[in-house]
Amino acid sequence: MKRVHVIADPVQAGFIQGVLESEGIPTFLRNAWLGGAAGELPSQECWPEIWVDDGDHARALELIAALEQGTTGDAPAWRCPRCGERIEPQFDRCWNCGGQRDP
């Protein structure tokens, strides 16, 4: 297992975890139960951590980086329904097979 992300906000941690799992990457959340202890600011050591299998590590980092870029309001990248290629949001067609974005 490898740690891919540490996040102060457990809600965001859950969101990122959901995105990774929807991409077929099994995740494991550590420390989720420690955040928000009454009256105490959790130290960084207690922040939620998302862990994935070694083989999924590079891809998970890529997805999280894309998510963080996406926080500026851009649409998320989409996946071609025909060939499964990941397509940047500014394109309406798959560069690989010409497939159209799912409406």
Ligand SMILES: [Zn+2]
């Ligand atoms: Zn395609």
